[in-house]
Amino acid sequence: MKKILIAGTNSGVGKTTISLGIMQALTKRNLKVQPYKVGPDYIDPSYHTFITGRYSRNLDSYMLEDEKIKYIVKNSSKDADISVIEGVMGLYDGYGIDLDDCTSSYTSKILKTPVILVINAKAMATSAAAMVLGYKMLDENVNIAGVITNNVKSESHYNILKEAIEKYTGVEVLGYFPPNKEFSLESRHLGLVPSVEISSLKAKFDNLAEEIEKYIDIDRIIEISETEDFNTSFSLEDFIEKNKAIGKTIAVAYDKAFNFYYRENIELFEKLGMDIKYFSPIGDRKLPKCDYVYIGGGFPEIFAKELDENEEIRTSIMNAHYNNIPIYAECGGLMYLGETLEDPNNDIYNMVGIFKGCSKMTSSLKRFGYCLGEAKEDTILAKKGQIIKGHEFHHSIFDSQEECAYYMRKLKNNKVIDEWEGGYSNGNTLATYLHTHFYNNLDCISNFIKRGRE
Incomplete structure (x- = not known):
């Protein structure tokens, strides 16, 4: 190898x-x-x-x-x-x-x-x-x-x-x-x-x-580079067998504003038998017909004007939320699902509006590095008490009075060095600054799949 x-x-x-x-x-x-x-x-x-x-x-x-x-x-x-x-x-x-x-x-x-x-x-x-x-x-x-x-x-x-x-x-x-x-x-x-x-x-x-x-x-x-091979004891076979979602479709946001995805996250849905349909919150006028929505991170602040101008797809995403389609959003996706976004020039743009609040850009990193989230309540990804590991890396805050869905902790050398609350849950929609790799906690994907079957 x-x-x-x-x-x-x-x-x-x-x-x-x-x-x-x-x-x-x-x-x-x-x-x-x-x-x-x-x-x-x-x-x-x-x-x-x-x-x-x-x-x-x-x-x-x-x-x-x-x-x-x-x-x-x-x-x-x-x-x-x-x-x-x-x-x-x-x-x-x-x-x-x-x-x-x-x-x-x-x-x-x-x-x-x-x-x-x-x-x-x-x-x-x-x-x-x-x-x-x-x-x-x-x-x-x-x-x-x-x-x-x-x-x-x-x-x-x-x-x-x-x-x-x-x-x-x-x-x-x-x-x-x-x-x-x-x-x-x-x-x-x-x-x-x-x-x-x-x-x-x-x-x-x-x-x-x-x-x-x-x-x-x-x-x-x-x-x-010609070196020794290795083996692994990990397998997805049992997980796939228990969580098949053949015939289901997930709409994934992908364009200049949203393109932060771990490839395994997308492929995991494919392995479960789901059809992946990509859409652009900048260029498309409506959400594809789907059973789930996934909006990753990116740079919505750079393309806020284009996102604001595309009111049709924002309405389409809001309708998906009203129809209880599971929607999961990370970081830039959270900013997009809020009411408004204030860019570095203090110009304010309309976003989807599922969560009441405004994303505001900051001059320095607000969160940086690895952290873990413990669900305060049942969400589409984690049941109460379940833990997801991930990382945060953002020059913004979400200014909101909404109740947070996760207890967040940052540890270093096995010591808690920071604690806060984050993430927002509303019906079948979850948005959080936390980026995660789905292999980290496969139970969370089981939870997500089940929500689309209910």
Whole structure:
């Protein structure tokens, strides 16, 4: 099984650019590349998917147990030539200070995957070897099989780095990458701009792949990727058998405003026999005929004017709510189901109005990171007392007097560091800032399916 994990020493080291370039270079060699992203991020995987033509998968150790992560990789990579996993933050950065708590290093161990470490070698020489040696020795069970030196302006500088790193660490240096602003990707308040919003990406990534091939030994990376396989004890067979929903249809919001979905969440509905119908809250005039509605996260604040102008579909969604069709919305979906949205310029736009309140943008992140929600009451997703793990990441608040549906807690190093209430339930509609992976608690999907049968 061919697989590699590309990690950085820290965030901002160029890990994403180099990961994308390697994926494109492998794809241009006519290899079937299966991409993955460690952690909960939605945006980097959208670029992976664009490049490879295969859905990128999130490998998140907070929301998913080891066996579920193995299951995702085992199934998604079975017809791929090589799997490329992009790490998150620095190699050993995760949730707290435990080396095995949601880190890229831990993911590499459970998947028996060699790590290619990206370092920023600007203005460094032999000191780069000390950096690599520290990463190698901190957890000797992590297989750091190669190094890529980024921000290296000349071949002579690279040769010094390569000689020093290989002499003092024994880790092979696989190439370098010069600084080049051409390959920077556009960002805004939640990170990179999603690929669905950007034109001319193909030319950019083709050029990036050419540069990657010029400076990095792709042949050697392919050789290193040939590694031990693994098995998993997790299976969806029993769950699917007990929760079949053949003949049912779920309408999924997907456009520039709403595109944050874990691919397994969509595929789980497909595995249950449901028909998936995508719709655009921006461009479509009515909801497809359906038994369920799923509205993921995204950037409704960027497209608030277009969402406001499409009154017909907002009315259609409200009618679905009145008709007790189960509607589940996350983050941007919550903002859309409120009455109004106030953008950064203090302009106010009409939204669907199922929940009384206004979404207001904030200058800083209001919630960031992993948390869990305990249902205060029965909802379409969780019965009272059931717990869902997920993450929040938003520059907004929902200003409302409505009663919240969840007790929210944030833990770090097994200690509660923050508590609040969140999420809103009204009839068969649930909206929350919490993003979750459905494999985290399959009972919640059983609850959701049952609501559509009542």
